[in-house]
Amino acid sequence: MPRQLHVDAIRQAVAELLVEANYCIGDDVLDALRQAAEEEQSPLGRDILAQLVANYELARQERVPACQDTGLTIVFLAIGQDVHLVGGDLRQAVDAGVREGSKTGFLRNSVVGDPLLRRNTGDNGPAVLHIDIIPGDRVHVTVACKGFGSENKSRLAMLTPADGIEGVKRFVVETVERAGAQACPPVIVGVGIGGSFELAARLSKQAVIRPITQRHPRPDIRALEEELLEEINRLGIGPQGLGGIKTALAVNIEVYPTHIAGLPVAVNIGCHSNRHRDMWL
Amino acid sequence: MATELYVDPVLSLADIGRLKAGDQVLITGELLTARDAACGRLARALAAGEPLPVDLRGRIVYAVGPTPAKPGQVIGSAGPTTAARLRPYLKALLSAGMAGLMGKGDWPPEAAGVFQRHQGVYFVALGGAGALLAKAVTAVEVVAYDDLGPEAIHRLRVERFPAIVAIDAEGNDLHRRAREEWRKRLGGMEARRAEPDAGTPG
Ligand code: SF4
Numbered sequence: 022m023p024r025q026l027h028v029d030a031i032r033q034a035v036a037e038l039l040v041e042a043n044y045c046i047g048d049d050v051l052d053a054l055r056q057a058a059e060e061e062q063s064p065l066g067r068d069i070l071a072q073l074v075a076n077y078e079l080a081r082q083e084r085v086p087a088c089q090d091t092g093l094t095i096v097f098l099a100i101g102q103d104v105h106l107v108g109g110d111l112r113q114a115v116d117a118g119v120r121e122g123s124k125t126g127f128l129r130n131s132v133v134g135d136p137l138l139r140r141n142t143g144d145n146g147p148a149v150l151h152i153d154i155i156p157g158d159r160v161h162v163t164v165a166c167k168g169f170g171s172e173n174k175s176r177l178a179m180l181t182p183a184d185g186i187e188g189v190k191r192f193v194v195e196t197v198e199r200a201g202a203q204a205c206p207p208v209i210v211g212v213g214i215g216g217s218f219e220l221a222a223r224l225s226k227q228a229v230i231r232p233i234t235q236r237h238p239r240p241d242i243r244a245l246e247e248e249l250l251e252e253i254n255r256l257g258i259g260p261q262g263l264g265g266i267k268t269a270l271a272v273n274i275e276v277y278p279t280h281i282a283g284l285p286v287a288v289n290i291g292c293h294s295n296r297h298r299d300m301w302l
Numbered sequence: 303m304a305t306e307l308y309v310d311p312v313l314s315l316a317d318i319g320r321l322k323a324g325d326q327v328l329i330t331g332e333l334l335t336a337r338d339a340a341c342g343r344l345a346r347a348l349a350a351g352e353p354l355p356v357d358l359r360g361r362i363v364y365a366v367g368p369t370p371a372k373p374g375q376v377i378g379s380a381g382p383t384t385a386a387r388l389r390p391y392l393k394a395l396l397s398a399g400m401a402g403l404m405g406k407g408d409w410p411p412e413a414a415g416v417f418q419r420h421q422g423v424y425f426v427a428l429g430g431a432g433a434l435l436a437k438a439v440t441a442v443e444v445v446a447y448d449d450l451g452p453e454a455i456h457r458l459r460v461e462r463f464p465a466i467v468a469i470d471a472e473g474n475d476l477h478r479r480a481r482e483e484w485r486k487r488l489g490g491m492e493a494r495r496a497e498p499d500a501g502t503p504g
Contacts, residue, residue, distance in 0.1 A: 063484070065326075065466075068303070069428060072464070076434035080379075089369050089379040089432035127378060129369040129452060141451070170384055170406070170429065202477050203384050203407035205429040257484025261429060262408055263466070264480030266488065294430045 023105040024158040028114035030302050031098070031106075031162060035118025035148070038164035038298040039094060040126035043086040046077045049232045050209070050295055053270040057207060057260075066265030070207075073260075073293060088294040091128035092166035094119045094148040095226065097299075103158035116147040131169075151223065165230050165297035171208060171290045174200035177222055180284040189214060189286050190249060196288040197253050197269065202262020205292035207270045209233055210253065213287040216277040221285035224275040229291040233271035246272045304328050304464065312360025313401040313423070321423055321467045323474035328462040329425075333364045333404070334445070337383050339453040341365075345391040348398055355446035356455055359399030362425070367452045369432070377439045377458070379432030382406040385424065389413065396420035404465055408477035418473030425465040438463035 051074065058070035080087035096115050100106070122128070123145035132146065133139045155161070176196045180188045193212055200208065211229025213221040236243040249272040259265025270293065279285060307317060309331035321327070334356060336344065341363075347354055365385055369378030385405025388395075393416060395403070401422055406429035417424055427435060441459035448454050468476045 063480075065324075065480075068326075072428055072431055072434060076428070076431035079437070080433040083433065085372060085375070085433050085436070086369050086379045087433050088430045089367060089381050090383070091369060127370045127372045129367065129378070168430075201408055201481075203386065205406065255485075255488040257481050257486075257488050259480065259484055261406070261426065262477050262481065263426075263468075264484040266484075292430055 023103050024101075025105050025107050026160060026302060027108040028106055028111055029108055031111065031160065032114040032118040032121065034162045034300055034302055035096060035115055035164055036122035036125065038162060038300060039119060039122030039128070039166065042164055042166050042296040042298040043091050043126060043128060044084050045081045046087055046294065046296060047232065049234045050270065050293065051077050053233055054207070054293065057267040057270065061260065061265050061267045063259055063263070063265035065263055066260040066267060069260040069263065070267065086126070086128060087296070088168060089129055090168035090170060091123070091131060091145070092168045092296070093132060093172070094145065095151070095165040095167055096148045097151045097153070097163040097227070099153045099155045099161040101157035101159045102154050104160055112150060115150055119148045120144040120146045160302040161299060162302060163230065163297060163299040168292055168294060171200070171204040171292035174204045174290040175225070175288055177218070177285070177287040179218065180286055182282065182284055184284055186245070188284070190252065192286050193249055193272070193288050194252050194256070196290065197258070198256055200290050201258055204290045205294065206258050206262055207260055207267045207293050209291035209293070209295045210249070210269050210272045211289035211291060212272060212274040213289070214274060214276045214285070215279035216285060217279070218285060220277060221287040222289070224277060225287035225289035228273040228275040229289045229295065230297040231273045231275075233273065233295075237274055242274050242276060246274050306330065306462070309333070309362055313362055318401060318421055318423055318471050321470055323467050323470045323476040323479065325467040327425070327465050327467065329362070329465055330461050330463070333362050333458045333460055333463075334358070335364050335366050335456040335458060337365045337367050337453050338387060339450050340447050340455050341388050341391040341395065343447060344398070345394040348394045354398065357399075358395060360401045361399075362402035362404055363395065363400055364427070364458065365403065365405035368436070375436070377436050377442045380436045380439060381432030382427040382429055386410065386413070392416055396422045409469070409475070411478070414469050414473040414475040414478075417469045418471060421471045423467060423471055424469035426468045427463070427465050435463065
């Protein structure tokens with residue numbers, strides 16, 4: 022017997038997670054910022070990082086959005102194959118959750134209903150929704166708020182097998198270099214390697230919202246994450262692009278099998294305001 | 303470290319001359335807000351020779367689109383948006399007398415010369431620190447383009463609002479200088495010297 026779950030539970034979860042994500046930055050990012058504030062060599066950079074820490078503490082305490090760009094809402098649903106969703110349309114429930122959270126959470130309306138006509142939807146809907154089917158009878162809901170100062174700096178390249186790991190490194194570092202000061206460094210770099218054109222992009226998004234304290238389980242990928250972080254932090258961009266050693270807080274990589282002829286690489290730039298929350302239903 | 307800067311409501315010529323790239327300031331006085339939509343309208347009005355709804359002479363324009371204020375708040379979170387996106391309007395706004403622009407991020411290399419020619423100053427406020435920066439705002443009032451909602455032109459009273467001079471009236475560019483200096487010091491990879499694009503929202 023499949024477990025029945027009312028879509029209203031998903032609406033509610035999305036609304037709650039959206040507000041929480043905007044008000045309460047994750048401990049992973051806050052701790053990394055605190056540590057960066059100690060380690061940064063540039064005095065101005067240290068000062069900036071300390072102010073960012075103060076900003077996140079204030080936002081948590083007063084329950085206000087940490088950043089005014091409350092973002093485009095990205096929702097990942099991992100739905101157990103033994104769950105039967107009842108009570109209405111799933112997508113509508115997710116979008117209703119976004120609208121509700123935006124309203125009750127006093128979030129900024131940052132979404133236009135059409136990319137070319139560009140009229141504000143006035144309610145932050147709809148979400149960008151990714152759905153996966155997983156084993157079991159539970160539903161995992163992840164809500165990320167993606168500010169576009171950093172999203173706009175993301176890039177994808179269809180490299181060739183000959184470009185190899187060196188080509189991947191070059192592309193990742195170059196993308197952070199180009200992002201420069203405008204992506205609100207220190208950034209979190211999500212990298213998706215492999216799959217197809219669209220999967221690489223999706224992997225990079227999943228990478229950017231992975232806790233930054235969590236390294237990849239594969240030792241070679243983990244080493245690549247660490248090497249790239251070091252390389253990026255030698256670019257000198259620093260906090261807010263005003264110089265220093267803390268250009269990025271982490272590089273998170275996800276990989277997937279790919280075609281014999283290809284090496285897709287996607288880099289999703291996350292600003293320090295890397296807001297996401299998740300829960301099981 | 304930071305010095306006080308009074309803008310009441312204009313940035314004086316003496317202050318413009320005194321401010322140097324890298325200076326940290328605490329601004330007290332009055333700012334105007336305008337981001338993409340409002341700056342576009344202002345620039346179009348200027349091009350058409352129409353009068354502006356606000357006098358930009360001597361004023362600091364803050365590129366911000368705040369969140370709605372919660373009950374009891376003066377303003378919602380109010381951090382800067384990317385300034386370089388306003389590049390198409392920069393000359394027009396400076397020609398109309400704007401003395402300072404405040405936002406986040408760097409500019410394409412030629413922008414420093416534009417600020418210099420018009421004796422303007424570019425300030426950066428802390429990107430992503432909207433909750434903290436809102437604390438320095440003591441009053442808000444819409445002054446023009448009401449229909450633009452959060453993008454309307456507002457008058458902000460600020461008290462010790464923290465900012466950094468990123469481009470001064472001599473055309474010194476802090477982002478460029480700091481980045482070169484730190485890259486050399488850290489021996490960073492010579493990635494293709496990419497110029498910042500014309501801005502992204504925040
Ligand atoms: S890039 Fe991120 S931290 Fe910066 S303004 Fe946008 S959402 Fe906020």
